Amino acid sequence: xxxxxxxxxxxLEGVPxxxxxxxxxxxxxWARVRSCMPATFGLACCAIEMMATGGPHYDLARLGMETxxxxxxxxxxxxxxxxxxQKMAPVxxxxxxxxxxxxxxxxxxxxxxxxxMFNNYAIVQGVDQVVPVDxxxxxxxxxxxxxxxxxxxxxxxxxxxxxxxxxxxxxxxxIEQRDGQVDTPVTLxxxxxxxxxxxxxxxxxxx
Amino acid sequence: xxxLRGFAVTFRQIFQRxxxxxxxxxxxxxxxxxxxxxxxxxxxxxxxxxxxxxGCELCAGVCPARCIYVRGADNPPTDPxxxxxxxxxxxxxxxxxxxxxxxxxxxxxxEAITETKLFEFSFTSRADAIxxxxxxxxxxxxxxxxxxxxxxxxxxxxxxxxxxxxxxxxGDASYEGRVGWSGxxxxxxxxxxxxxxxxxxxxxxxxxx
Numbered sequence: 466x467x468x469x470x471x472x473x474x475x476x477l478e479g480v481p482x483x484x485x486x487x488x489x490x491x492x493x494x495w496a497r498v499r500s501c502m503p504a505t506f507g508l509a510c511c512a513i514e515m516m517a518t519g520g521p522h523y524d525l526a527r528l529g530m531e532t533x534x535x536x537x538x539x540x541x542x543x544x545x546x547x548x549x550x551q552k553m554a555p556v557x558x559x560x561x562x563x564x565x566x567x568x569x570x571x572x573x574x575x576x577x578x579x580x581x582m583f584n585n586y587a588i589v590q591g592v593d594q595v596v597p598v599d600x601x602x603x604x605x606x607x608x609x610x611x612x613x614x615x616x617x618x619x620x621x622x623x624x625x626x627x628x629x630x631x632x633x634x635x636x637x638x639x640i641e642q643r644d645g646q647v648d649t650p651v652t653l654x655x656x657x658x659x660x661x662x663x664x665x666x667x668x669x670x671x672x
Numbered sequence: 673x674x675x676l677r678g679f680a681v682t683f684r685q686i687f688q689r690x691x692x693x694x695x696x697x698x699x700x701x702x703x704x705x706x707x708x709x710x711x712x713x714x715x716x717x718x719x720x721x722x723x724x725x726x727g728c729e730l731c732a733g734v735c736p737a738r739c740i741y742v743r744g745a746d747n748p749p750t751d752p753x754x755x756x757x758x759x760x761x762x763x764x765x766x767x768x769x770x771x772x773x774x775x776x777x778x779x780x781x782x783e784a785i786t787e788t789k790l791f792e793f794s795f796t797s798r799a800d801a802i803x804x805x806x807x808x809x810x811x812x813x814x815x816x817x818x819x820x821x822x823x824x825x826x827x828x829x830x831x832x833x834x835x836x837x838x839x840x841x842x843g844d845a846s847y848e849g850r851v852g853w854s855g856x857x858x859x860x861x862x863x864x865x866x867x868x869x870x871x872x873x874x875x876x877x878x879x880x881x
Contacts, residue, residue, distance in 0.1 A: 521690075521691055521692060522691055522692060522693060522703070523692065523693060523695070524692040527692070527694075575737070575767075575768055575769055575770065575771060578768040578798075578801075579766070579768040579769050579798075580769075581737055581768075581769055581771060582736050582737035582738075582769070582771055584737075584738065591768075593798075599796065600794050600795070600796055601768055601794060601795045601796075601798065601801060602794045603767040603768060603770065603793065603794065603795070603801060604772065604791060605770070605771035605772060605773075607791075607794075608791055609703075610693075610695050610702060610703065610791065610792050611791050611792055611793070611794065613695055613696070613792075614697055614792045614793060614794045614823060615794035617696060617697045618697070618794050618796060618821070622796060
């Protein structure tokens with residue numbers, strides 16, 4: 466334990482790992498996995514499949530996700546279902562900012578993930594330029610089982626990941642938080658370590 | 673007392689079988705898939721192990737999402753990779769762009785690229801989503817490669833190859849019921865799908881496995 470990272474300076478993030486905190490961490494992760502409430506954020510045709518996943522045939526409630534929350538403040542998972550236009554991007558970011566930590570993002574469908582076949586001026590080419598994405602679900606649209614696969618992959622990520630730090634491989638952009646939750650700018654990407662190379666179309670400055 | 677009838681409706685449903693598909697990763701059966709569902713691609717081989725892809729880039733040209741990148745190279749004369757003059761030296765598909773329209777399968781002159789029924793996969797990193805030729809090409813036995821983020825079930829490889837193309841090249845109805853493709857590794861030359869009338873009569877209604 467170093468004093469720089471102590472609980473007084475870094476908050477809960479500074480709590481060192483120990484025998485005592487390990488079971489608590491497991492418990493917290495267990496609870497997070499089993500009550501991952503998604504926000505209602507359907508943008509296009511993918512939302513139809515998202516609704517089908519919530520319906521009785523695929524039944525998201527089996528995974529403890531129950532209903533889609535109408536308010537982002539009650540949600541901790543944003544399923545970006547559909548293409549994000551340039552005009553929608555600030556709204557998307559605002560909804561993301563309004564969600565409470567811890568929060569995760571699933572980019573559902575190719576339009577949200579990379580723009581898909583809409584490679585034009587109107588569509589954001591990948592929602593990870595706006596928010597950090599945890600899991601990408603491919604397909605146009607992804608079927609309910611693909612979305613379930615993405616959600617279960619996210620559950621694995623929550624279960625095996627760090628409690629406080631969430632490495633997300635985003636586009637590496639620096640974005641100011643709009644609501645003043647954090648006064649330091651948020652970098653979309655891995656915090657602290659070197660940016661991963663070889664990502665498509667993303668030029669990174671070696672800083 | 674009219675509201676009791678409403679409760680009775682709810683109560684009756686308790687004894688009915690649930691309709692839920694109990695799908696989870698690696699557990700629980702998948703819902704039956706339509707026979708012509710378009711899933712992730714494979715690159716096929718001939719029965720002698722040669723690659724079918726000749727690097728013509730027609731798939732890349734026809735792709736509406738521009739998700740395919742192909743670079744052909746001349747076959748080495750001593751150890752050819754494909755029976756043609758050229759072969760696919762680089763073959764990449766970006767699954768964060770692919771919309772599974774199957775136009776690449778339609779365009780391919782050698783039926784090198786076909787689509788499987790696998791649609792249960794998701795990525796935690798963008799780099800995983802770009803499938804290279806190594807990942808797309810079937811193995812020595814003609815079976816597709818199983819990647820860690822894909823949920824393959826036993827028997828799903830059956831729906832992997834050129835056989836999934838219902839009729840013949842370009843979907844011409846006059847080729848219905850005739851074998852229009854060459855033999856392939858692991859499966860040989862398969863019987864074609866029956867014509868529409870026989871399928872209607874047998875009542876299979878286009879459901880596979």
